[in-house]
Structure formats: C-alpha cells, structure tokens
Amino acid sequence: MACSKSAKNKVDYFSNAPDIVIDKILESMPIRMAARTSVLSKQWRHAWLSLEKLNFDAGFWAVTKDNSNVDWRKGSQIISGILLCHSGPVHEFDLNLPCEACMTYRHWISFLSKNGVRKIVIRNCYLKMAITTPIFWCSELVHLELSAFNLNPPPTDFIGFPNLKHLVLAEVKFITQSSFSSLIGNCRMLETLKLVNWSGMDHIVIDAPSLQTLVLNGDFQSLAFGNLRSLKSISVCLKTMPKNHTTTVATIDAVNLLASSCQLRYIKFDGHLCKLFAAGGNIRSSSVTFNNLHGLCLSNLDLSNFDAFRYLLSMVECCPYIKKLDISVISSQNVGQNIVDFNYNYKLDHLREVIISGITGSSAELKLVEYLLAISTVLENLFLKCGKLGIDSKLKMSSALMGFPRASPKARLLFLEK
Structure with a gap:
C-alpha cells in the first residue's frame, strides 16, 4: 500500500521539464534525433517543431x-x-x-x-x-x-x-x-x-565604419579603405603577387593609412604581401607607426630576399608596443655580416613573446634571433619551431644561440616540436 502511494506521488521530471530545458536539450541534438523525442510525452510531442x-x-x-x-x-x-x-x-x-x-x-x-x-x-x-x-x-x-x-x-x-x-x-x-x-x-x-x-x-574597396575584424585571403590587384575607424584586427594573405605597379602603390598607401586612421591591435601579413611592400619601398620611410598594435604576425617569409628581410626589420620597428611577435619562414640562406643594417639602439620595451617557425639554422635566421634578443628588454620566451633539421644541425644552432647577448634577463630560448 505504502509503495503504491509513494509511486503515485512521484513526479515525472522528464515529461514535465520546463520549456527552456527542453529547448536546450533539443538544440544539442541532430534534427532527426530531435524529431524522435515527439514520442516521449505530450509535452515533448511538438516541442521540436518550434526549434x-x-x-x-x-x-x-x-x-x-x-x-x-x-x-x-x-x-x-x-x-x-x-x-x-x-x-x-x-x-x-x-x-x-x-x-x-x-x-x-x-x-x-x-x-x-x-x-x-x-x-x-x-x-x-x-x-x-x-x-x-x-x-x-x-x-x-x-x-x-x-x-x-x-x-x-x-x-x-x-x-x-x-x-x-x-x-x-x-x-x-x-x-x-x-x-x-x-x-x-x-x-x-x-x-x-x-x-x-x-x-x-581585382580591386577591393572596403568602407565599413563599425568593422573590427577584416580577413582577406585570396588574389587582388589593389586594396583601398574608406572609413575603418573601428578596425582592431586585419589579416591579409595574397596567393600571388600583383603585376601592376600603380595599384601596388595604392595598396601600400591604404595599409599605411591604417596606422593613423584606426585602433589596430593585431596585424597578419603573409610573405607575398611583405614582398610587395618591400618592392614598393621601406615602410619606415613614410614614418608609419602602429602605436596601438599588440600582436604582429608575418607568415611565409622568404628571408632569401634581402628586401623582404629589411622589410621585416622595418615592420618590427614600426610597432614599438607589440607584446607578441609571430614569424614563419619558408626559405632563408646565409648572409654576410654587414648586408643588413641592424639598429641595436632601437628597443622594444613591451615585447614578451616571440615565435619563429620553420627555422633551419641559416645565418639569416640566426641574425634575426640575435637582433630580437638584443632589442627586447622585457622578453620572456622566444620559441623556435624547427623545419627539416637534423640533430647535429640543431645542436650546432643551439650552441650559437646560447652565445647571443640578451637585453632581457628573463629571456628564455625554447625549442618546440611540430
């Protein structure tokens, strides 16, 4: 008797679940499975049809x-x-x-x-x-x-x-x-x-005053911006190099304009775009400074191209407040000691993390690491992701890296596996 009375007093919480709970459950299911819940109870019968x-x-x-x-x-x-x-x-x-x-x-x-x-x-x-x-x-x-x-x-x-x-x-x-x-x-x-x-x-014009994030990954001949006062993040990757010099200059001017017209906090440029900028003249010559930038990513760089290498250094110096620098290398070679002018008097007082991917141990890469260690006063971690590199080559490179002077007493060199 007691058991029978207890069974009658039991509440079927599943069949009488609140609508908001039923909706959350149904939203997490594939649509066909959600449809099958219609057989569970009267309350569930039509619930899935109001998803x-x-x-x-x-x-x-x-x-x-x-x-x-x-x-x-x-x-x-x-x-x-x-x-x-x-x-x-x-x-x-x-x-x-x-x-x-x-x-x-x-x-x-x-x-x-x-x-x-x-x-x-x-x-x-x-x-x-x-x-x-x-x-x-x-x-x-x-x-x-x-x-x-x-x-x-x-x-x-x-x-x-x-x-x-x-x-x-x-x-x-x-x-x-x-x-x-x-x-x-x-x-x-x-x-x-x-x-x-x-x-x-081929010719991209973007005028969007509320735009905060812009990603362009494809081919174009020229790029122009209208009002982008709210832009905080831009990523531009070119699949091939533009052929028209006039439109190239327009693209360089458009990107340089962003330094003064918006509050950019993150930039990602790929190797083709960096090569395009390098061919169009050093970005530093126009006194461009990205004062609000916290993150800079330069991907698929060909350090065998000395103009691109100089552009890399110039771009770093145009971003005095960056906290994170991410560089990936697809090609590099040995360079002479004085081919690239390094400004060791310039200092990065906010950079805390550097990631360099595709390292093969060339002198161009080593000079880049040496330079970054010498100018980064608060650097904490410099991560190196090696490309095709044998154990002997890695040991030789490690020995060279350990001898580089460091502006930051906290700076650590760390090798990361792919």
Whole structure:
C-alpha cells in the first residue's frame, strides 16, 4: 500500500521539464534525433517543431544515403516538411546544399525571410550557382556565411542588411566588380568581414565604419579603405603577387593609412604581401607607426630576399608596443655580416613573446634571433619551431644561440616540436 502511494506521488521530471530545458536539450541534438523525442510525452510531442536553430549539415545528408549516394529528394522533402510544420521563428539556419537540391532551397530561404532569421550558413557542396534572391529579403540577418556561390549584384530595391554584423564569403565568384560593394554598402553595423578564395574582384574597396575584424585571403590587384575607424584586427594573405605597379602603390598607401586612421591591435601579413611592400619601398620611410598594435604576425617569409628581410626589420620597428611577435619562414640562406643594417639602439620595451617557425639554422635566421634578443628588454620566451633539421644541425644552432647577448634577463630560448 505504502509503495503504491509513494509511486503515485512521484513526479515525472522528464515529461514535465520546463520549456527552456527542453529547448536546450533539443538544440544539442541532430534534427532527426530531435524529431524522435515527439514520442516521449505530450509535452515533448511538438516541442521540436518550434526549434529556433535548424541544422541540416553534412551529418543530416549522410543518413539519407542510399548505396553510398545521397538521396537528395528524400532529404529535401524532410527539410520542406519540417519548415511547413514549423511554428514560431527560426533564428539560425545551417545548410549543406547538394547541387541537386538547388531548385528547392530558394523556397526554404523565402520561408526564413518571413520568420525572423538572424543567422544563415549555406555551404554549396558540389556546384557553383547564383545565390537566390530571397536571401536579400532577410532584413533581420546578423550573421551570413556563404560558400561556393556566384554573387550577382543585389536587386535594385535592396536596402542592405541593417543588422548584419558578421559576413563570411568563401569560394564566391563576384559576377561584377560592383557586386561586393553593393552588398556591404548599407551594412553599417558590420563588425567582421572574411573573404576567402574569391574570384571576379581585382580591386577591393572596403568602407565599413563599425568593422573590427577584416580577413582577406585570396588574389587582388589593389586594396583601398574608406572609413575603418573601428578596425582592431586585419589579416591579409595574397596567393600571388600583383603585376601592376600603380595599384601596388595604392595598396601600400591604404595599409599605411591604417596606422593613423584606426585602433589596430593585431596585424597578419603573409610573405607575398611583405614582398610587395618591400618592392614598393621601406615602410619606415613614410614614418608609419602602429602605436596601438599588440600582436604582429608575418607568415611565409622568404628571408632569401634581402628586401623582404629589411622589410621585416622595418615592420618590427614600426610597432614599438607589440607584446607578441609571430614569424614563419619558408626559405632563408646565409648572409654576410654587414648586408643588413641592424639598429641595436632601437628597443622594444613591451615585447614578451616571440615565435619563429620553420627555422633551419641559416645565418639569416640566426641574425634575426640575435637582433630580437638584443632589442627586447622585457622578453620572456622566444620559441623556435624547427623545419627539416637534423640533430647535429640543431645542436650546432643551439650552441650559437646560447652565445647571443640578451637585453632581457628573463629571456628564455625554447625549442618546440611540430
């Protein structure tokens, strides 16, 4: 009797979980698994149909495979069915798009544009095609990420994305030079912009007063900036060298302008860009100083190019307040003692950490290490990541490094394994 009464008084916490708990549980599940929770209880029956985050990524399409081929019709029907039965807003939509489903996804985006969508991520997996027009109707977008699409100019009645803060475009082909400028022209809230491996746009102009993070990884002939007063981080990697000297000068001027026009705290330039700057004249000659910079990364440097080597030294001296310096080397050689002029009177009074990757033990690399140790008064750690280097070569290099004078009594030389 007592046991029976006790059983009646027990509360089914799972079936009677608060809505916020149910939502958190469902959001952590793949969409197909979330759908299966409808059999748990009356309260769970329709909960998954009001999810604000819908994820149809590679994992979703994998379970539709038939004889190792994706059943795109089955997958498309499932997505259409979920959206048709969905109640409430959809704030986030993540989609891997098989090329065969391209005719259907336009309707999905049209549905989202009327349901308050704030984040859209679409990866076009197999075939480049034009982004569907309804994407421009999503006026509440905060985050937009597109991969492998052709981007036509927005429709004439497009007024911009007034709330957009994060824009990522990868493997995108701009059909006209104005496609990009028309897209971001009225995105005054944009904080993060990443362009990766694009095509169809040789001359990049960026005017975004709220932009804080800029990443450019691809090919361009020239780069120009408008109002970037809020910019704090910039990363520019060129796949190949520009050929036009006039546009090269424009790019150098644009980057130099950032020293006085914004509050940059982090810069990453790759080897091609450094070589371009070196060919255009020493950056130091224009009295450029990045006074707010805390982190400097120069990647894929060819120290066999003496102009690039001098540029490296000049760039370091243009950043008197850096705390972390990251350098990666792809090629270097032995240099004469006086080929490069080292200004040992210059001091870095804030640099605490240096990482140099790809070390092979050449005299160019050793002179660089010697110089950094001599001018860094508060340096704590200098990490060396060796390239293809035998044990004997590493021991010989270690012996040379130990003999270098150090401006900082706390400076340590540490070898890191890959």
